[in-house]
Amino acid sequence: MQILNQLETEPIPIDEEERRHTQRLLVGMLCALLLTGSIFGGYMYLRKRHERQIAAAVALDEATINGKKTLLSGTIHNISNESLRNLAVELQLRRRTGGGVETRTVTPEATDLAPDGNTRYSLELLAADYLSATFSHVLAGDNGAQVAFKAFPGAARPPMEPPAPKTITVSRPAPKGEEFINGPDNPGKVP
Numbered sequence: 001m002q003i004l005n006q007l008e009t010e011p012i013p014i015d016e017e018e019r020r021h022t023q024r025l026l027v028g029m030l031c032a033l034l035l036t037g038s039i040f041g042g043y044m045y046l047r048k049r050h051e052r053q054i055a056a057a058v059a060l061d062e063a064t065i066n067g068k069k070t071l072l073s074g075t076i077h078n079i080s081n082e083s084l085r086n087l088a089v090e091l092q093l094r095r096r097t098g099g100g101v102e103t104r105t106v107t108p109e110a111t112d113l114a115p116d117g118n119t120r121y122s123l124e125l126l127a128a129d130y131l132s133a134t135f136s137h138v139l140a141g142d143n144g145a146q147v148a149f150k151a152f153p154g155a156a157r158p159p160m161e162p163p164a165p166k167t168i169t170v171s172r173p174a175p176k177g178e179e180f181i182n183g184p185d186n187p188g189k190v191p
Contacts, residue, residue, distance in 0.1 A: 058074055058075070058076055058077075058089070058135065058138060058149050058150070058151050058152070059074050059075040059076075059077070059151075059152045059153065059154035059155075060074045060135055060151055060152070060153065060154045061073045061074050061075075061154035061155040061157075062154070062155070062156055062157035063133065063157070064157055064158065065127055068126060068127055068128065069124050069125065069126060069127060070124070070125050070126070070127045070130070071122060071123075071124050072091065072122065072123045072124075072125065072133050073120060073121060073122035073123070073154075074089075074120070074121060074122075074135075074154050075118055075119070075120050075121075075154060076089065076108055076113065076118065076119050076120075076121065076138065077116075077117070077118050078113040078114065078115055078116060078117045078118075079116070079150075080115060081115050082115065083112065083113065083114050083115065084112070084113045084140045084147065085111070085112050085140060085141060085142070086111055086112070086139075086140060086141055086142060086144070087107075087108055087110075087111045087112065087113055087119070087138070087139070087140050088105050088106065088107055088108070088111070088138075088139040088140075088144065089105070089106045089107075089108060089121045089135070089137075089138060089139070090103060090104070090105050090106075090136040090137040090138075090139060091103070091104050091105075091106060091123065091133055091134065091135060091136060092104075092133070092134045092136045093125070093130045093132075093133050093134075094130065094131045094132045094133075094134075095129065095130060095131065096128065096129060096130060096131045099131075103136065104123065105139070106121045106122070106123045107121070108120060108121035109121070135151060137149075
């Protein structure tokens with residue numbers, strides 16, 4: 001009974017309890033934001049580091065046409081700190097007839113690349129068969145897993161040779177029924 005009597009005589013400090021609750025809530029929200037921000041920042045840092053470690057830079061040369069054939073080529077540069085094994089390049093080719101897309105896997109000159117190593121790839125196609133080519137993926141490893149890559153412009157197409165100069169002589173036929181009034185054979189004054 002004494003406790004109940006004390007509650008009646010002493011008021012309950014509700015204002016102070018509400019202020020403490022608000023402070024705890026603000027501190028909890030601030031901690032949650034800091035924790036979420038640090039986890040997200042760590043994720044972004046590790047993602048960029050992983051991309052740098054496994055990345056390959058690909059320089060795409062402009063396609064060159066030699067007669068009826070087109071040559072697609074480029075350079076692969078390993079910009080990671082790890083070696084890449086069983087390297088391949090995947091291209092998507094759009095057919096002229098039917099508009100279908102065909103995927104071709106091209107093996108470069110060197111299939112194993114050390115860090116900061118370079119290798120070239122090339123593919124020769126008939127120009128009449130394909131409309132366009134798109135670089136799709138870089139594949140590496142025993143299972144042919146896709147590797148992160150950055151595409152850069154490659155070598156420009158060499159300029160085409162100008163056509164050989166030709167001199168064309170066109171002879172004009174003499175007009176029928178008329179004669180030139182003033183010419184080298186028949187000089188005359190013009191009024």
